[in-house]
Every structure is written in structure tokens, then in C-alpha cells.
Amino acid sequence: MIDANATLPSLLNLPTVQDHLLSGEQGSNREPHEHCQLKARNDYEAIQCWLREYQHKATTFRTYQKEAERFLLWSLFQRKKPLSSLDRDDLESYLQFLDDPKPREIWCAKKNGRGVKRGDPAWRPFTGSLSESAKTVALSSIDSLLNYLVDARYLSFNPLSLMRKRKRTIAIKEAQFALEERMLTLDEWHTMLDTLEQFPQESINQKNEKARLIFLVRILYFLGLRINELATHTWQAFRKIDNDWWFYVVGKGDKLARIPVNDELLRAVITYRMHLKKSPYPATNETAPLIASFRGRAITARQINKILKKLSTETAKRFAHQPDQAKKLEKFSAHWLRHLSASQQDRAGIQFKHIRANHRHENDETTRRYVHAIDRERHQDMQKLTMRILENESFNNNPAK
Numbered sequence: 001m002i003d004a005n006a007t008l009p010s011l012l013n014l015p016t017v018q019d020h021l022l023s024g025e026q027g028s029n030r031e032p033h034e035h036c037q038l039k040a041r042n043d044y045e046a047i048q049c050w051l052r053e054y055q056h057k058a059t060t061f062r063t064y065q066k067e068a069e070r071f072l073l074w075s076l077f078q079r080k081k082p083l084s085s086l087d088r089d090d091l092e093s094y095l096q097f098l099d100d101p102k103p104r105e106i107w108c109a110k111k112n113g114r115g116v117k118r119g120d121p122a123w124r125p126f127t128g129s130l131s132e133s134a135k136t137v138a139l140s141s142i143d144s145l146l147n148y149l150v151d152a153r154y155l156s157f158n159p160l161s162l163m164r165k166r167k168r169t170i171a172i173k174e175a176q177f178a179l180e181e182r183m184l185t186l187d188e189w190h191t192m193l194d195t196l197e198q199f200p201q202e203s204i205n206q207k208n209e210k211a212r213l214i215f216l217v218r219i220l221y222f223l224g225l226r227i228n229e230l231a232t233h234t235w236q237a238f239r240k241i242d243n244d245w246w247f248y249v250v251g252k253g254d255k256l257a258r259i260p261v262n263d264e265l266l267r268a269v270i271t272y273r274m275h276l277k278k279s280p281y282p283a284t285n286e287t288a289p290l291i292a293s294f295r296g297r298a299i300t301a302r303q304i305n306k307i308l309k310k311l312s313t314e315t316a317k318r319f320a321h322q323p324d325q326a327k328k329l330e331k332f333s334a335h336w337l338r339h340l341s342a343s344q345q346d347r348a349g350i351q352f353k354h355i356r357a358n359h360r361h362e363n364d365e366t367t368r369r370y371v372h373a374i375d376r377e378r379h380q381d382m383q384k385l386t387m388r389i390l391e392n393e394s395f396n397n398n399p400a401k
Contacts, residue, residue, distance in 0.1 A: 022076055027084025027155075035153045043083040047072065050148045057254070059228045059301075067141035070125045077106075084155060088162040091142075098130045098138060184332075184340050188325060192315045199314075208275075208294055213307060215272040216291055220334055222265035223247055224341035224359045227334040231301040234289055235282040238269065249360075257360045305333050346371040 024030070024043030040046035047068050054061040074097060075083045079090055101107035109116060109124040116123045130138060139160070146158040184192070196214060201207045220230060229249050237248050238261065245261035261269075270280045289298035312332035319325040338359070345355045356367040 022080070022082050024082035024084040027082045029084050029086070029155050029157065029159070031153045031156050037152045038154050040154060043072065046084075046149055046152075046154050047145065049152070050145050053148070058232070059226070063137065064141050064144065066125075067138050068145055070138070071142055071145075073125060084149075086159055088159045091159050091163060095135070095139075098135050100129050101126045104128075182331070182336050182339055183343060184336060188315070188319075188329065189340060189344075191318050192311065192329075195315045195318060196311055199311075205294075209307075211272060211275045212291065213311060215268060216304065216307060217311070217337065218265060218268040219290065220337040221341050221344075222262060222268075223249075223259050224338045224345075225249065226251065226338060227301045227304055230291060230334070231289075231299065231304060235286040236284055237290070238282040239284060240281070251360050255360065257357075259358050301334075308332065308334055342367065342371065 023041075024046070025041055027043065038046055038049045040049050051061060051065055051068065054064055071094065072083055074094060075081055075086055075090070078097065079086070079093070081090065107124055108126045108128055110122070143158070143160050146155065146160055149155040150158050196210075196217060199206075199210045199213065201210045216230075219225065220227075225233075229251055233249060239246055239248055239258075245266055246258040247261055248256065248258045250256050269282070273280060273282070288296065291299060291304055293299050309332070312329045315332075316326040316329040319329065342355055342359050345358065346352075350358075352364075352367065352371060355371060356364065359367065361367045
């Protein structure tokens with residue numbers, strides 16, 4: 001049984017839930033059990049069926065697992081309803097909850113409490129209110145879950161689909177605007193590079209750390225990789241075809257693509273490999289991880305971000321007189337370099353179609369979020385507009401007349 005005094009950590013032991021009213025075995029949105037295509041008696045088991053579909057996609061699996069866990073805990077603890085009984089109004093309440101998870105002492109971790117593991121009494125599923133982009137991810141994940149359960153005839157309908165699509169559209173647009181907050185300006189980027197060059201290298205450990213950090217920044221920048229792609233690929237991803245070097249990557253959706261390796265990145269590869277006492281060029285059968293610990297073991301995406309955090313923290317110190325920029329740099333992560341790569345390719349004059357191919361975007365609209373050449377031209381053109389425009393000025397500003 002789940003009682004009103006249950007704690008969130010205790011609710012994580014969901015397979016042992018005996019209360020059929022909360023387990024979902026008798027959910028009001030359930031299809032008749034004989035119609036269901038899943039071997040799932042309750043909501044927890046149904047969610048596990050959905051998650052298993054993404055076991056081979058590590059990043060997607062972790063995201064879906066986190067969002068499903070939050071959603072299920074909220075349903076049980078806050079609404080006192082099984083997931084399979086939630087309706088449209090419940091989903092509306094969940095959206096409002098994500099804006100401000102309350103009671104905060106129950107739902108939100110204390111400051112510096114991110115490292116607390118599940119099962120610990122201090123563990124909490126949130127750290128605070130979700131940003132618009134994070135809410136978009138949460139909604140997308142829940143929508144995927146509910147659609148799957150409807151298709152499997154576990155649920156009768158998806159209550160999220162009853163909500164006005166305008167809200168989701170607005171959230172997506174706001175997330176696109178929020179993207180600009182994660183774009184480094186040229187001043188910030190150049191300061192970061194200057195900071196990187198001045199990292200100490202007196203001891204052997206410092207030399208190793210600096211060499212790895214320099215290569216880490218360069219490979220993310222030149223290839224625009226997602227952090228999980230970098231963490232899971234090996235040196236054999238570099239291949240020479242008809243005298244040109246390419247990086248072969250298995251990316252989002254398990255899609256295979258190749259990214260051109262320009263000469264500057266190739267020099268960085270050679271430099272780092274020489275530091276590691278490897279041959280200058282990668283071999284086709286070389287399975288060592290690209291970014292490794294100093295013992296040669298692969299490191300995780302989270303560890304890569306921790307390495308980059310040292311650089312962003314030091315860079316932020318150089319903006320002590322500009323607190324907004326310093327605060328911005330404290331949020332820096334590896335994915336910012338993917339954004340920056342697309343933007344800098346645009347500044348370098350690389351064709352739009354090639355930027356899209358390099359970043360493996362599914363549509364033009366995604367690439368346009370990072371490509372700002374047209375925006376700059378439009379902004380410069382707008383400077384022609386003043387409060388008082390004489391006829392001859394208008395003619396001079398518009399030669400087409």
C-alpha cells in the first residue's frame with residue numbers, strides 16, 4: 001500500500017506497490033486487459049516496456065527514464081492517482097507544477113545536492129523550476145510515452161493530445177529564443193581560447209590535462225559532435241578516403257554520417273596523438289577511446305563536461321567586471337561548442353547545405369537557428385531607417401527606384 005506519509009525515495013520501489021488503485025491495474029484510462037499488446041500488469045511495468053525500446057540509445061534512454069520517473073512520482077505522490085487514470089486537467093496541472101515544483105522541500109534537492117543517489121533520504125527528482133527548453137523536453141518525453149501506451153492498447157487515449165497545441169508551440173519557440181543564451185559571443189569565445197592557452201603545464205599531470213583539454217575543445221568545435229558521440233567513439237572513426245580525412249559518426253537515431261576533417265583539426269589530432277606517444281595518424285582498427293582517462297580508460301559524457309567546466313570557470317573569472325557574462329559562462333557545457341561550431345561555420349562562409357550536413361540536422365529550420373548571416377544583413381539594413389527621411393535620402397538608400 002502507498003500511504004499519504006510515503007516519501008519519494010520509498011515510492012521508487014514501485015514494483016512492490018500492492019494498492020491496485022494506484023498501481024494502474026484498474027486505471028480509468030486503461031483499455032480492456034485482453035486488448036493490451038504488452039505483458040504489463042501495471043503502470044510501472046508498462047513504462048519499463050517503453051523504456052526497453054530505447055536501451056540501445058543511451059542518451060535518449062536516460063532522458064526518457066528521468067522524465068517518466070518524475071511524471072510517475074508526481075502522479076502518485078501529488079495527484080494520488082495512477083498514471084493510467086490521468087486526464088487532460090491533470091496534465092495541465094503537471095505543466096504548472098514544472099514551473100514551480102512545490103512543496104520544494106519534498107521535490108527539490110538542496111543546493112549542491114545533485115550528487116545524492118536514488119534511495120538516499122536526501123534524494124529529490126528536481127533541483128528547481130524547469131526552463132522552457134527543459135519543459136519542452138519533458139513534454140516531448142511524456143508525449144512519446146503516452147503515444148506508445150495508446151499504440152500498445154494499454155491506454156485508451158493520450159490526454160496530452162487534448163491540450164491546445166498552441167501551448168506546446170509557444171514552449172518550443174521560447175526554447176529557440178533561449179538557445180541564444182547558450183551561444184558564446186566572439187569576445188567570450190576568444191577569451192576562452194586565451195584562457196586555455198594559459199593553463200599551467202609545469203607538472204606532468206598539468207601537461208596531460210592541458211593537452212587533453214585542448215584536443216577536447218578542438219574536436220568538439222571542428223566536428224560539432226554531441227557529447228555522447230564523443231564519449232562513445234574511438235580513434236578508428238577517423239578514416240582517410242581518397243586522400244581526404246573524414247570522421248565517421250553514428251549519431252542520433254543510430255544514423256551513420258561522416259564529417260569532413262579540415263587541416264587544422266588534423267594537425268590537432270597529430271599533435272595530441274604524439275603527446276600520447278601514438279603514431280601520427282589513427283589506424284582503421286584502433287579501438288582506443290578518443291577522450292580517455294590517464295590510464296587509458298573511456299570516460300563518460302558527464303566526466304567530459306566536468307573537464308570543460310574547469311575551463312569555463314577560469315574563463316568566467318576574466319569577466320568579473322561583467323557579472324552577466326560570468327554567470328552565463330558558469331552554465332557552459334559541451335553542447336555549447338556544437339552550437340558555436342555551426343555559428344562559426346556560418347561566419348567562415350561555409351555554405352548552408354554543408355553546415356546542415358556537418359551537423360546532421362534533419363531539416364533546414366534546425367540549422368537556421370545557428371546561422372545568423374541573414375540576420376546580420378537585416379540588422380545592418382535596418383540602420384537606414386530614421387525618424388526623418390528626406391526624399392533624396394530615400395532614393396540614395398534604395399538604388400532600385
